[in-house]
Amino acid sequence: MMTTATGPVEGYVKVAPTVTREGDTATIDGHGVYYRQLNEAVRGAFADGAKTVKLGNINGQRYIGNGITGKDLRIEIQGVPGGDMAMFMNGPTIVTDGSAQDGVANTMNAGTIYINGDAGDVLGYGMRGGRVFVRGDVGYRVGIHMKAFENLIPIICCGGNARAFFGEYMAGGVLVLLGRNVQFADQPLVGPFCGSGMHGGVIYLRGEVNPQDVGKECGIFTADEQDIKVLRPIVEEWCAAFGDDFEDVLSQPFTKLVPVSHRPYGKLYAPM
Amino acid sequence: MLTSFIQPEFKVEIDRDKCIKCGRCVQQCGWGVYSFAERPIPDDSKCRACHRCVTYCPAHCITIKRNELVFRDSENWSPALRKAVWRQSESGGVMLTSMGNDKPYQRIFDYLVLDACQVTNPSIDPLREPMELKTFIGRKPDSVEVESDGEGGYRLAPGAGMENNIELATPIMFGGMSYGSVSLNVHKSLAMAASRLGITMNTGEGGLHADLYPYTDNVIVQCASGRFGVDADYLNRGVAIEIKVGQGAKPGIGGHLPGEKINKEVSTTRMIPQGTDAISPAPHHDIYSIEDLRQLIYSLKEASGYKPVGVKIACVHNVAAIASGVVRAGADYVYLDGFKGGTGAAPQIIRDHVGIPIEIAIAVVDQRLRDEGIRNQASIIAAGSIRSSADMAKAIALGADAVAIGSAALIALGCHVCQSCHTGCCSWGITTQKPELTRRLDPEWGAERLTNLVHAWSHELQEILGALGVNAVESLRGSRERLRAIGLDASTCEILGVKPAGM
Ligand code: SF4
């Protein structure tokens, strides 16, 4: 096992990190390693046949898992990954032991991400498939412009509160907000402009939402039995990942937001 | 009540003596102008003056005329403005249009003239002497190392820092036009021509159709705010990736492909469901700063094995400062799109009133990057109404590395600039997805016309270079001393860095 480094990181160094290999698992110490060399090492380990890459001492390095393809691949992160983690990712599973920065799962195609903490802004921007589970709070514009295509239906389930523009421009997929592991109890479940510009997909919020905070393109409903069928496996997986009580989470009614039109701007233009 | 005050813009006249009543006009018109009852009967109000019927009438008996209705003169209330008010008071809608700005702003290129050699310095005949047009797009090293090639010559030393450049046989690229806004046959024509010419076509923001895979050595893939069709595979296929921040025809405005244009093939290529609107938000929501732009540039590089990444911006007031930021963010080229650039659909009010001319933008960006000592870090691509090889030569003399053409390419394919692309009914089969219309454009025929056009412009550029007495386009680049202005005001000359003729 690697030792945990202490003290501040004094700049990243552009040298290849040490990689140790044990069976299917490669372990990389990311302490002070520049993102480019770190990610090269991750890709290299997978190219060498590793199935799991364990990253230690991660401290803000960007693009971990970026563009990596392969269903049975797994990245375990100790520390806090930097921006655009799992951007364009196509299949692997990523687990962090703490929080993640902005842009997680940006334009992601497939794969699963478990974040054992909070996550920053624009999580799941333009995400087309795969699943993201966050234990706690998320930042601004989460799930913005999420899409769905054929059998690809992206799912994001956030355990805490979300800031403004949750699900903005959403075009497909399922976005769930549970309000369980919140850091700031005085924050509302969801910030203003939730679902504004939404023209596809569905948002489920555990509890009630102030209609003023919801985009004018959304219809507001109480989740019914059909919805619970959609929610059940998602919440189940979230509870299993973060050790929460499934029945308790589902005991409270959910609010459902869906777009009133797939063509929000169909009547905007003068015939010419 | 009368439903509309607006009278037809054009008059469709058929010479009845010559008409053979074949009905071809009925079949050719994409907008349903003609009905047929023993003879063709045109409905003037639907005509867009695209000339499809005129071109295909075997009897040459159709004429399209302007409907010369006289309005009481008012320099202030032009007939166009009166009609716009009527149209909007009828519908309450935003007026949508297409192609580029058609207002009579000064076209600066037309007020610039090129130099030539006389007496004291010889001009060069490009037909007999080599004339290099090859252009490299991308970051250039701060200094160059050469080594002996063992045959008495020199070559770039390996690792000289030129590896990540896109090589163009001539300083012309096809600008980004998405599949969805244009037809697949247009994309195929562009891709085939680009690969024959050794230049690049650009997917625009609608993804890359599998039929284009054989040509991807000559394809730049675009990543816009809607992220349509963007995945790791897509990013790895092109020779370069372009982040589209803005478009000259609609700076600050997102894209919006109406659901009617999203058929099965477009939906597969864009990876979105059929029939829903494809909305590109105005900004990329992961870019709120130059630092964020840098994050995206390097994310795209990480995902693509460090391919060149360019950034396309619309030319707006602060374009020099913005371009400087773009270059510092790590872009390998900055694509400047002037306010006369084309579009498949834009609100008319934006198309005609937002942005600045490309000529000014090239000059101020080139100067700014030179002043800051970072001009070598990125190439400048100029677009937004490059209409001829003369425009191209002047753009290069002002400081561009290459030009990109969109409208000119479509005109080569039959576009008559009727400014109706947004209707999706293009009779020429260009900006439509209707199968009965798109099949009118044969990609092989299209590729040949585009190849001819680019060859012709390249030859003309060689003639210009020869007259200037230089033997490589490199020598014209940023050489504003070889330009003079006629009839431009002093401050415009100063901004352009061009002297008035006679000085
Ligand atoms: S195409 Fe020409 S000749 Fe044929 S019906 Fe129309 S107007 Fe007459």
Ligand code: SF4
């Ligand atoms: S592409 Fe077609 S619709 Fe658009 S301006 Fe040209 S001819 Fe008209």
